[in-house]
Amino acid sequence: MRHLPAIAGRELRSLFVSPVAYVVLSLYAVLAGFFFLLALLQYSEWTLYLQAVGAADQLASLNLNDTLIWPFLSLMSVVLLFLVPGITMGLFASEKANGTDELLLTSPLTIWEIVLGKYLAAAGLVLLLVFLAGLFPALLFWKGDPELGKTASGLIGLALVGLGYAAVGAFASSVTRNQFIAFALSFVLLLLLWMLSVLAAIQPAMGALGGAGSWVVDLLRYLSTEEHFQRLGEGLVDTQDLAYFAVLIGVFVLLTKASVESVRWR
Amino acid sequence: MIEARELTKRYGDLTAVDSVSFEIQRGEVVGFLGVNGAGKTTTMRMLTGFLPATDGTALIAGHDIFGEPLAARRAVGYLPEAPPLYPEMDVEGYLAYVAALKDVPRGARREAVERAVTRCGLSEVRRRVIGNLSKGFRQRVGLAQAIVHEPPVLILDEPTVGLDPTQIREIRSLIAELASPREGETQQAVILSTHILPEVEAICRRVILIHEGRKVVDGSVEALTSEYGTLDQMFARHTYAAEPTGAPAREGGAQT
Numbered sequence A: 001m002r003h004l005p006a007i008a009g010r011e012l013r014s015l016f017v018s019p020v021a022y023v024v025l026s027l028y029a030v031l032a033g034f035f036f037l038l039a040l041l042q043y044s045e046w047t048l049y050l051q052a053v054g055a056a057d058q059l060a061s062l063n064l065n066d067t068l069i070w071p072f073l074s075l076m077s078v079v080l081l082f083l084v085p086g087i088t089m090g091l092f093a094s095e096k097a098n099g100t101d102e103l104l105l106t107s108p109l110t111i112w113e114i115v116l117g118k119y120l121a122a123a124g125l126v127l128l129l130v131f132l133a134g135l136f137p138a139l140l141f142w143k144g145d146p147e148l149g150k151t152a153s154g155l156i157g158l159a160l161v162g163l164g165y166a167a168v169g170a171f172a173s174s175v176t177r178n179q180f181i182a183f184a185l186s187f188v189l190l191l192l193l194w195m196l197s198v199l200a201a202i203q204p205a206m207g208a209l210g211g212a213g214s215w216v217v218d219l220l221r222y223l224s225t226e227e228h229f230q231r232l233g234e235g236l237v238d239t240q241d242l243a244y245f246a247v248l249i250g251v252f253v254l255l256t257k258a259s260v261e262s263v264r265w266r
Numbered sequence B: 001m002i003e004a005r006e007l008t009k010r011y012g013d014l015t016a017v018d019s020v021s022f023e024i025q026r027g028e029v030v031g032f033l034g035v036n037g038a039g040k041t042t043t044m045r046m047l048t049g050f051l052p053a054t055d056g057t058a059l060i061a062g063h064d065i066f067g068e069p070l071a072a073r074r075a076v077g078y079l080p081e082a083p084p085l086y087p088e089m090d091v092e093g094y095l096a097y098v099a100a101l102k103d104v105p106r107g108a109r110r111e112a113v114e115r116a117v118t119r120c121g122l123s124e125v126r127r128r129v130i131g132n133l134s135k136g137f138r139q140r141v142g143l144a145q146a147i148v149h150e151p152p153v154l155i156l157d158e159p160t161v162g163l164d165p166t167q168i169r170e171i172r173s174l175i176a177e178l179a180s181p182r183e184g185e186t187q188q189a190v191i192l193s194t195h196i197l198p199e200v201e202a203i204c205r206r207v208i209l210i211h212e213g214r215k216v217v218d219g220s221v222e223a224l225t226s227e228y229g230t231l232d233q234m235f236a237r238h239t240y241a242a243e244p245t246g247a248p249a250r251e252g253g254a255q256t
Ligand SMILES: Nc1ncnc2c1ncn2[C@@H]1O[C@H](COP(=O)(O)OP(=O)(O)O)[C@@H](O)[C@H]1O
Pocket: B011, B014, B016, B034, B035, B036, B037, B038, B039, B040, B041, B042, B043
């Protein structure tokens, strides 16, 4: 594993030399600002409304975490759906397009070093995005009193979603030499993963699949990223949800390794 | 240094390389000849570990490419048909990266890059971005990455293809120079593929000719010239066997 820094370092530098990193970072920052403002306005409007109608009960149960931070983080996870494929599309596809895969595969490296080095680079950029997103809820601590634990677990959830998406994107990049195909493929895969929760949440669809409690619905729910992210957003740090992300990342990193290796054995 | 043992590669029904064996010693510069599609690239890709052999194996500096793949790969400098360059990197940064991949110790990397830059005539472009370099310079950077870790074995796949005559002359003299090391530099075993006969006459002392995946000729340029008259005739005899000798020179054939 001693080649990891060299591989990850080159990958990161290439992300920052090409406009990819800057485009992704600035887009994410701008969208985060926009959605945060939106969530903030909605929150204050809601507060004013509840005050006007005198709904004291509801007003009392209103809190920054559930009414502001969670909707914001949830939106930011949807943004990751679009941006992470942009980060990962070049990981392996561009090596093949450049012919530099021939350099990597004839150097004294293991496939693991190549795959993990590249994944680490993508993960680094993803974590930077999550850090940017985290700055906005952090502002609330200045004026308000959100729960630290809940906010942190939500952010950890967002980071895990991003890392899971990066593993899926890395795999998509490893099966093609065309970056656009890699982008499209990872976007489709991520969309499917994301839609599972929507599907499981639609009552008629659930009915068709045997209703709540049927194993199909349970499975869909379990496979959906959204489902596990939501629990972290509610402040419930459960090993089951953490294990889900670990398995998601592990499975796609393994698939990526197999796919890179198969070039050698084709 | 290089020992190919019945190397074979099949793509489905097509046998691209058919039981090719040869041995190349330190200090030898061998021209690996054959028409397009003869199996040169496939053979070199097996030697470098990029492609697995369907059958047979090879030893690189005594290391079996299957048994000790990392040690074997460490001993090889390889210039693929298309130089493996990152267009966004500068020349020095790229060579330092390759040195790290090839296990040049951290403390020795700067010196290794310096030597490769000097030997390949890259001093004036060392800080330039590779994507902006001319084709000739890019080929030199490709050569520089192959020698940056001073490997005992050098494998060059059509190092002069696509260059203009001046660049071809420069690259050839560079290879000739790499093959005849100066004081203190170690001797290398060099194998370079080509279908250009004057290239072979200019820098190789030994020739291996493959045709349709099989080795058909292996001998010194001197002996082959006296046997066939010219390398061109040797080439024509074995690659257009169905035609009468004295077949017109084909693409890549030298004027006699
Ligand atoms: N990946 C591949 N799949 C199928 N056939 C291939 C592949 N690579 C090369 N070949 C075939 O193998 C033969 C040898 O090719 P190659 O080694 O590239 O020849 P050369 O380098 O001498 O021009 C050719 O007939 C070529 O079409």
